Amino acid sequence: MNELNHLSPSGSGVGARKWRSPVLIVISLLVLVLVVVLGVYETIPVKEHKATASDPTAQAIHDLQASVQQVVDQLRALQQTVSSDQTETKQLSDQVNALSSKLKALQRSFASAQQAPVAVPSIEPATPKRGAR
Numbered sequence: 001m002n003e004l005n006h007l008s009p010s011g012s013g014v015g016a017r018k019w020r021s022p023v024l025i026v027i028s029l030l031v032l033v034l035v036v037v038l039g040v041y042e043t044i045p046v047k048e049h050k051a052t053a054s055d056p057t058a059q060a061i062h063d064l065q066a067s068v069q070q071v072v073d074q075l076r077a078l079q080q081t082v083s084s085d086q087t088e089t090k091q092l093s094d095q096v097n098a099l100s101s102k103l104k105a106l107q108r109s110f111a112s113a114q115q116a117p118v119a120v121p122s123i124e125p126a127t128p129k130r131g132a133r
Helices: 002-007 014-043 056-115
Strands: none
Touching: 014 056
């Protein structure tokens, strides 16, 4: 029964903690990278005139914006995956709980069947027939 505890919907099981920890670390790191990138982006002074395509600063800003967009897209995909995994985990947990309930019912049924007295047919000793020797 201990093996089923990690699938409990409350998330208090060992398996749930093992699964959540890496996901939270990845999400936290992605958010941290996003905040740092946005912080660096905000500190870059804005030029009044349009930067030409050959300007290395403009190219760096463009690359940075593309990287930020990539991080945002990856974060959204990760959130969607986490949500999907949580839904699947909930369904599996519900199925385990249903099976556990059925198992308990079968155990109670088996225990009550063992306690019920079994009627043993009495065997009467055979009486010898007269005339047979």
